[in-house]
Amino acid sequence: MNRPPPDAGAHDLPLPTQVRPVRPSWRVIIDTPWLMILMLFFVTAALGLPFLWMSRAFSVLGKCLLTIAVLLWTALVLWAFYLIMAWSIPRIMEGLQAL
Secondary structure (H helix, E strand, O other): OOOOOOOOOHHHOOOOOOOOOOOOOHHHHHOOHHHHHHHHHHHHHHHHHHHHHHOOOOOHHHHHHHHHHHHHHHHHHHHHHHHHHHHHHHHHHHHHHHO
8 A cells, every 4th residue: 555665764754844933914904993094094095995894993883984084085185186286287288398
């Protein structure tokens, strides 16, 4: 059947694998309330809302209120971006026409 070869010894055994330190999973990150709020308002904006709803750190009411706040914040950021572009583009076009 499945017998080891006659010349197999202890030196042929596989070496034990080293234990890797356990890294915190993404679940730990989204379950930390202050980190989740920082991520929503300074990194992901509205794109982070699915992570908010997966988080166990907030109640349903808290998630609803944070969703509204994040959507308003995202609208404000996009509106500010629009204003900056509306101010910049005519100046860029004037500069290009001068060439």
